[in-house]
Amino acid sequence: MCFNKIYCLFLMVVITTVACDDQSEEKTGRQELIERLQSIKGKGILFGHQDDLAYGINWKYVDGQSDVKRVAGDYPALFGWELGGLERGDACNLDSVPFDVMRSLAIKASQNGGINTFSWHPYSLINGENSWNTDTTVVKYIIPGGEYHNEFIRQLDKLAVFLNSFQMEDGKKMPFIFRPWHEMDGSWFWWGSKHCTSDEFKALFRFTIDYLKNEKGMDQMAIAYSPDCSFNSLNEYLTWYPGDEYVDIVGMDNYYDLRVGGDVDAAIKKLQIVVGYTNQKGKISALTESGIENVADTTWYTQKLGVVLKDSLVAANLSYTMVWRNDPDVHFFFPYPGHPGAVYAKEFLDQDHIWLLNDLVESEK
Ligand code: BMA
Numbered sequence: 001m002c003f004n005k006i007y008c009l010f011l012m013v014v015i016t017t018v019a020c021d022d023q024s025e026e027k028t029g030r031q032e033l034i035e036r037l038q039s040i041k042g043k044g045i046l047f048g049h050q051d052d053l054a055y056g057i058n059w060k061y062v063d064g065q066s067d068v069k070r071v072a073g074d075y076p077a078l079f080g081w082e083l084g085g086l087e088r089g090d091a092c093n094l095d096s097v098p099f100d101v102m103r104s105l106a107i108k109a110s111q112n113g114g115i116n117t118f119s120w121h122p123y124s125l126i127n128g129e130n131s132w133n134t135d136t137t138v139v140k141y142i143i144p145g146g147e148y149h150n151e152f153i154r155q156l157d158k159l160a161v162f163l164n165s166f167q168m169e170d171g172k173k174m175p176f177i178f179r180p181w182h183e184m185d186g187s188w189f190w191w192g193s194k195h196c197t198s199d200e201f202k203a204l205f206r207f208t209i210d211y212l213k214n215e216k217g218m219d220q221m222a223i224a225y226s227p228d229c230s231f232n233s234l235n236e237y238l239t240w241y242p243g244d245e246y247v248d249i250v251g252m253d254n255y256y257d258l259r260v261g262g263d264v265d266a267a268i269k270k271l272q273i274v275v276g277y278t279n280q281k282g283k284i285s286a287l288t289e290s291g292i293e294n295v296a297d298t299t300w301y302t303q304k305l306g307v308v309l310k311d312s313l314v315a316a317n318l319s320y321t322m323v324w325r326n327d328p329d330v331h332f333f334f335p336y337p338g339h340p341g342a343v344y345a346k347e348f349l350d351q352d353h354i355w356l357l358n359d360l361v362e363s364e365k
Contacts (some may be wrong), residue, residue, distance in 0.1 A: 029175030029220030033115065034248055036364070037222075037284045037319045043363065044355035045309055048078025048117065048322030049334055050289075053105040054097050056326040057336035061101060067326050067334050071342045072349040074356035078320050079109045084121035084131065086162055087155035094121060094130065095327065099162060107166055110174045113361040117177035117224070117288075117322065118163070124190055125151050131189045139196035143203040156208065160216035172220075178212075179224035179288060181205055183253050184240045186228045198240050205242040226251035226288040229266075234273050244281055249319070250274050251288035258290055258304040260297050268311045275317035287321040291333030295341035301348035315353055 027035075040046065049068050052075070054060070056067035068076045081102050084094040092098045106116045121131040124138050125148045142152035166174035184201055187194035191201060205225075212218045225247045231237040241247065252274050257267035271287060278285040287308070292300045305323075309315060326332040335341035349356060355363070 029173055030222050030248070033175040033177070033220075033222045034284065036115070037249070040319055040355070040360070040363065041284075042316045044353050044359055045315070045318050046077040046115065046320035046355050046360060047349060048080055048115075048320055049076045050080035050082070050119075050322065050325040051095070051097060051327075052076050052079055053109060054101065055328075056334075057328050057332060057339075067332075067336055068349075068356070070337050071335060072346050072356060074358050075109075075112075075114065077114055077355050077357045077360040078322055079106060079114050079116050080322050080325075081106055081116060081118050082121065082325075083118050083159060083162075085123070087120075087122045087158055089158060095325070103162070103166055106176070107168065107174055110166075110176075111169060112357065113364070114357050115177065115320075115360075116174070117179055119182060120159075120178075120180050121189070122155065125155070131191075134187065134190050134192070134195055136190075137195060138190040139200045139204050143200060144207055153211065156211050156216075160212055160218060163221070164216065164218065175220045175222070177224050177249060178221045179226055179249075179251070180208055182224075182226045182288070183228040185230045193240070201240045202242045205240075206246055209242070209246050222248040222284075224249040224251050224286065224288060226253050226286075228252070229254040229256050229270055231270065231273070234277060237270075237273055237277070244283075247283065249284045249286055249288075250277055251286040253289035254287065255290055255292070258300070258308070259292065262304070264304060264307050267308050268314065271308065271314050271318065272311070275313055278317055284319045285317055286319055289322055289324060291323040293331045293333065295333065295335045295339060295345075298335075298339075298341040299344045300341065301345040303344075306348045306351070309354065 052066050052068055059065050066075050082093050082095060085092065086099060110116055123130055124133060125142055126136045126138050140146055141148040164173060168174050181191050181204060183189060184191055184193060186192050191204065209223055223246060225241060229252055252270055254267050257263050275285045290305060324333040326334055335345050348354060
């Protein structure tokens with residue numbers, strides 16, 4: 001009840017101001033990115049390619065070049081990048097991509113309407129070896145309370161300086177997806193299932209995100225959880241899950257089920273588990289990595305990936321998929337013009353529900 005008219009008026013002004021402030025509060029880059037990925041659900045699945053703009057078959061750092069564009073006529077909608085080596089202060093990542101070049105290419109991709117996602121294969125703080133070296137235990141030493149925890153924080157500091165330096169033309173920080181500690185259900189990385197307990201793993205994941213968000217102000221980052229494909233139930237899938245408050249995108253890496261002689265139905269079943277969780281929790285889902293080395297199965301894009309992404313539950317819910325990099329000396333996962341798989345990759349990408357950059361941009365007009 002108001003005592004007098006002036007007091008009433010004063011109260012109304014205060015209430016209106018607070019309400020207006022709430023409405024005008026700017027969305028964070030993370031929120032904007034999540035909304036974008038939510039809004040394409042059921043309309044299209046973004047196609048992504050690791051290192052797409054950096055190099056491909058018979059070219060390296062050529063402005064505007066992309067193997068996806070050479071074959072399909074447009075850039076991918078999602079661009080993957082790798083941070084391994086940054087934590088040591090290296091100028092180039094473990095695949096020799098200079099971090100400065102990566103920054104300008106990722107900003108360009110984002111400026112043109114694309115979405116960037118970062119993976120991280122860090123070197124071990126214990127023996128200095130790469131992510132695949134499992135000779136020593138690492139995780140328990142770098143989580144809070146561990147002997148190398150402070151050194152781990154210095155590594156995260158380097159990541160934060162780099163990723164916070166990605167600025168858009170309007171001065172805002174570039175939004176992106178961060179996908180740390182991936183394929184933890186396998187045992188090939190030092191953070192894998194045989195090299196730490198699930199509680200240690202969760203502590204690692206949570207600390208990584210808490211530190212980058214809370215101490216380094218990284219509110220432009222959406223987080224992806226992406227085990228490999230060794231699960232058969234939701235329970236198994238969630239064994240290493242750090243919690244809904246830490247994860248925006250639930251994903252799966254799956255090369256295994258889509259290999260020659262693999263089981264496409266198994267891949268579909270597992271993705272159904274992932275998208276089922278998405279629906280239950282209002283999250284985003286993705287096939288975060290897939291491919292076949294050197295496109296050895298020429299019809300892979302139409303007969304394997306294409307079949308998985310046509311499943312009605314998957315098609316109605318999945319937001320993106322990504323194939324791995326095109327390193328001519330090591331391995332490639334997307335065909336080049338003239339490769340016998342190129343025609344099938346194009347056929348796959350020409351489908352209405354598989355989106356390249358222009359499809360995404362057009363959908364947001
Ligand atoms: C792997 C391979 C390696 C590479 C690593 C990080 O799957 O492509 O050659 O160093 O990813 O990008």
